Amino acid sequence: MSAQDARKGQEPVTGDTQVVTAEPAQAKPRHRRRLSEGARAERRLGWTLCAPAVLVMMAVAAFPILYAVWLSLQRYDLRFPQQAHFIGLTNYGAVLTSQYWWHALVVTLIITVISVAIEFVLGMLLAILMFRTPFFRGTMRTMILIPYGIVTVAAAYGWQYAWTPSTGYLSALFGNSAPLTKTVAAIAIIILAEVWKTTPFMALLLMAGLSLVPEDLLKAAKMDGASAWQRFVRVTLPLMKPAILVALLFRTLDAFRIFDNIYILTAGGNGTYSVSVLGYDNLFRALNLGIGSAISILIFICVAIIAFIYIKFFGAAAPGAEG
Amino acid sequence: MASIASPRRGRRAKRLTATAAGVTLAASTLAACGTSNAATVATLNFYSFNDPSGAVQTAVTNCSKHSGGKYTISYNKLPAAADDQRLQMARRLAAADPSMDILGLDVTWAPEFAQAGWILPWTGANEQAAKAGTLAVPLQTATWKNQLYAVPYNSNTQLLWYRDDLVKTPPKTWDEMIADAQALAKEGKPHLIEIQGAQYEGVTVWFNTLISSAGGSILTPDGSKASLGAPAVKSLEIMKKLATSGSADPSLPVQMEDQNRLAMEAGTAAFELNYPFVYPSMKADDPALFKHFKWALYPAVNAGQPARVTIGGINLAVSKYSPNPSLAFRAALCLRDRENQLNAAVEGGLPPTLESLYSDPALFTDYPFHAEILAALQAASVRPKTPAYQTVSIVISHHVSPPADIDPVGTEQAMVAEINDALASKGVIP
Known part of the structure; x- marks a missing residue:
C-alpha cells in the first residue's frame, strides 16, 4: 500500500470532510454573491488587525536586520568611533577569506548534521515509546521531557563540571582526562550535550506526527499481512512526513545557531567555536561592529538557505501536499 | 479542496473579529534626576571587580563617611570574568549611560576607553595628586598619548x-x-x-x-x-x-x-x-x-x-557621562589613598601602587616578599598599549x-x- 492510497483511505474519517458535507449548501452561494465587496472588506479588516503585529515585527525584527546590514558595510569599531566610515563589502571579503570563518562553518555543520541525525533517531524511538506505552504514560512523558525543561546554560555547566578533571565524575571515569581541551573530544561532548538537551523536543514534535496516523489504517495494513517494520516504513513514516520535516527544519536551524552549550563548555577554545560564537567574539570581545555584523548577516543567509532547501524539499516531496 | 477551504476561512475571519484585541503601547519617559545642589548628597556609582576580602567595601564606606556630606559611593560589583567586566562597561559607555561614575579598569583597558572617549582625562590638581608617590610602571598603564586617564588602585606581579x-x-x-x-x-x-x-x-x-x-x-x-x-x-x-x-x-x-x-x-x-x-x-x-x-x-x-x-592591577577612571565628574575624581583619589591601599594589601593581598607603603612595617607581616615585589614592579613591563x-x-x-x-x-x-x-x-x- 502506498502513501497516496493511505491518504485516500483516510479521508472519510477525518473531521475536515465532515465539514464539507454539512456546510457547502449555505456557505458557497453567500460567498459567491458578495465576493468582490466582501473579500475586499475582509482583506481590509485582516490588514487592520495585522497592523499592530506588523509594526511590532518591523520594530523588533526588520529594523535590527537592516541596521545590521548597514553596520556590516562600514568600518565600525566601538573603540574608534571617530573612524567609522562606509567601506562597501570589504568586511564580507575579510570574513570570507578568513580561515577562522571557514573553520567555524565546518565545526557548525559537523555539529548540526551529527546532532540532528542522532536526535532524529532517538527522538523517533522516544516518540513511539511515549505514544505507544500502555502504562505510566504521563510519568513517561514527563521523564522524557525533563532535559528539555532544564535551562541550557545550567545543563551545560553540569556537563562542564562532569568533564573537568578532579571535579567531574565523567572525567574520572575516563582516567581523569581533560577531553574539553582537545578539539575532537570537545566537539563530541558539545554534540552529546546538544543531543541530551533537545532530543525531547524532537520527540515531542514527532509524537504530534504519530498522532496523525489513523489507527484504522495500521489495522488494515496488519490485516493485509504487513509486518511491524513494513507498517512503520510504508504507512507511518509517509504519513508523518510533514511533521518529520517540520521537526528536522526546526532542529537544524536551532543547531546551526548553537551558542550557549559551546560558550559554557569551551568558550570556543581549541578550535571548537561555531559561527555564532565567532560572531559573538568579534562583536563583543573585539567590539568590532562591522566585522561582527558581517558575520551575523552571513549566518542569517546560511539559515535562510537551510530553510529554503527544506521548504523546497518539503513542497516537492511531501505526499498529498496541497496544490 | 477549495470547497473545504472557503467556509473555514470565513469562520476564521469571524473568530478573529470576535476576539480582536487592541494593542496599547505605553511609552514612559524616564527623567534623569542627576542634578545635585549643595543641599543634596550626590550618589557616585563605583563599578569594580567583586572583592571578596571586603577591603574595597571598607574603602567605599570610609570615603563616603569622610566626604563631608558631599557624596556617598555605591559599590556595584562587576561580573567575575574580566571579559564580562569590560563588556558591561563598554556596552553601557557606548550608549552614554550616565549611571556610572567611577570605573575599575583592568590595566590594559585605559587606552581603549580613552581612545573611544569614554573616560575623562586627569588634569591639574587631580593629576598631581594621582601621580604623587605612585610607582612609575603602574602609572604608565593609566596613560594614553601622554595624558593620564586613570589613577592606579593596585598593582600585581609574579x-x-x-x-x-x-x-x-x-x-x-x-x-x-x-x-x-x-x-x-x-x-x-x-x-x-x-x-x-x-x-x-x-x-x-x-x-x-x-x-x-x-x-x-x-x-x-x-x-x-x-x-x-x-x-x-x-x-x-x-x-x-x-x-x-x-x-x-x-x-x-x-x-x-x-x-x-x-x-x-x-x-x-x-x-x-x-x-x-x-x-x-x-x-x-x-x-x-x-x-x-x-x-x-x-x-x-x-x-x-x-x-x-x-604587571596587572586595577586603575580607577571617571566616566565621561558621569553627572558629577569633579566629585568622582575626588572619590577615586580617596578610594586609593594610603590608608585604603594598605588595607587592601593586608586584607586582600593586593600589592599597593604607592611606593612608600613598601617600607611601611604594617605591611611586613603579611608581605614578607615586599622587597621582591617592589623590585619586580620597578623593573616591570606593561602589556602593549593600544586601544x-x-x-x-x-x-x-x-x-x-x-x-x-x-x-x-x-x-x-x-x-x-x-x-x-x-x-x-x-x-x-x-
Whole structure:
C-alpha cells in the first residue's frame, strides 16, 4: 500500500470532510454573491488587525536586520568611533577569506548534521515509546521531557563540571582526562550535550506526527499481512512526513545557531567555536561592529538557505501536499 | 479542496473579529534626576571587580563617611570574568549611560576607553595628586598619548615560588630552571614547573614577560605596528622548550593561575610562576609544605639581564557621562589613598601602587616578599598599549597556546601579520 492510497483511505474519517458535507449548501452561494465587496472588506479588516503585529515585527525584527546590514558595510569599531566610515563589502571579503570563518562553518555543520541525525533517531524511538506505552504514560512523558525543561546554560555547566578533571565524575571515569581541551573530544561532548538537551523536543514534535496516523489504517495494513517494520516504513513514516520535516527544519536551524552549550563548555577554545560564537567574539570581545555584523548577516543567509532547501524539499516531496 | 477551504476561512475571519484585541503601547519617559545642589548628597556609582576580602567595601564606606556630606559611593560589583567586566562597561559607555561614575579598569583597558572617549582625562590638581608617590610602571598603564586617564588602585606581579627542600638556590634564568627540573626528575623527586599555558590572557602575559625580558616588545613604541622580531623568536623557543622538556605540567595547555596553585599545593611541582595570592593560600592549605615554600625574582631570559615581569592591577577612571565628574575624581583619589591601599594589601593581598607603603612595617607581616615585589614592579613591563589590545591579546594567545605546538620562526611571522590586521580592526579574530 502506498502513501497516496493511505491518504485516500483516510479521508472519510477525518473531521475536515465532515465539514464539507454539512456546510457547502449555505456557505458557497453567500460567498459567491458578495465576493468582490466582501473579500475586499475582509482583506481590509485582516490588514487592520495585522497592523499592530506588523509594526511590532518591523520594530523588533526588520529594523535590527537592516541596521545590521548597514553596520556590516562600514568600518565600525566601538573603540574608534571617530573612524567609522562606509567601506562597501570589504568586511564580507575579510570574513570570507578568513580561515577562522571557514573553520567555524565546518565545526557548525559537523555539529548540526551529527546532532540532528542522532536526535532524529532517538527522538523517533522516544516518540513511539511515549505514544505507544500502555502504562505510566504521563510519568513517561514527563521523564522524557525533563532535559528539555532544564535551562541550557545550567545543563551545560553540569556537563562542564562532569568533564573537568578532579571535579567531574565523567572525567574520572575516563582516567581523569581533560577531553574539553582537545578539539575532537570537545566537539563530541558539545554534540552529546546538544543531543541530551533537545532530543525531547524532537520527540515531542514527532509524537504530534504519530498522532496523525489513523489507527484504522495500521489495522488494515496488519490485516493485509504487513509486518511491524513494513507498517512503520510504508504507512507511518509517509504519513508523518510533514511533521518529520517540520521537526528536522526546526532542529537544524536551532543547531546551526548553537551558542550557549559551546560558550559554557569551551568558550570556543581549541578550535571548537561555531559561527555564532565567532560572531559573538568579534562583536563583543573585539567590539568590532562591522566585522561582527558581517558575520551575523552571513549566518542569517546560511539559515535562510537551510530553510529554503527544506521548504523546497518539503513542497516537492511531501505526499498529498496541497496544490 | 477549495470547497473545504472557503467556509473555514470565513469562520476564521469571524473568530478573529470576535476576539480582536487592541494593542496599547505605553511609552514612559524616564527623567534623569542627576542634578545635585549643595543641599543634596550626590550618589557616585563605583563599578569594580567583586572583592571578596571586603577591603574595597571598607574603602567605599570610609570615603563616603569622610566626604563631608558631599557624596556617598555605591559599590556595584562587576561580573567575575574580566571579559564580562569590560563588556558591561563598554556596552553601557557606548550608549552614554550616565549611571556610572567611577570605573575599575583592568590595566590594559585605559587606552581603549580613552581612545573611544569614554573616560575623562586627569588634569591639574587631580593629576598631581594621582601621580604623587605612585610607582612609575603602574602609572604608565593609566596613560594614553601622554595624558593620564586613570589613577592606579593596585598593582600585581609574579614571582618565582619554589620549594627549598628540593632546590637549594633558586634558578636565575629559564635555562637553569629547566635544567634543575630535569635533574630533579632524574632523581625521581617532584620537579614540575607551574605556569599559565591555557589559551587566555594569562598566556599572553607569559609571552609579554619573556619578550620584554629578552629586550623586545610586541608593538612598536607608538603602538601602530607589530614589532616582535628576534626577541619574540627567542621567547617562543623558551615556551616550546619548557613544553617539550618533560618538566612542564602535563596540563600546561589548560592551566590558569589557580590550577598552578593547586598543583603546587598537591606537591607534584618544584617551581611555580605566579602572583602573591599563592602565599596565604599555601599557608592555610598545607602548613607542612608552607615551611619550604620560598620565593625569588622571576627567572631571566638572558643571564645578567633581569626579567621584566608584566604587571596587572586595577586603575580607577571617571566616566565621561558621569553627572558629577569633579566629585568622582575626588572619590577615586580617596578610594586609593594610603590608608585604603594598605588595607587592601593586608586584607586582600593586593600589592599597593604607592611606593612608600613598601617600607611601611604594617605591611611586613603579611608581605614578607615586599622587597621582591617592589623590585619586580620597578623593573616591570606593561602589556602593549593600544586601544586594540583585546584583539592583539586574543591573536597572541591563540598562537602561543598550546605551547608545545609553537614553531618559533613560523609562529612569529604569523603573529606579525595578524597583529597588524587586529590593529587596523580589519581581520576576523578567532
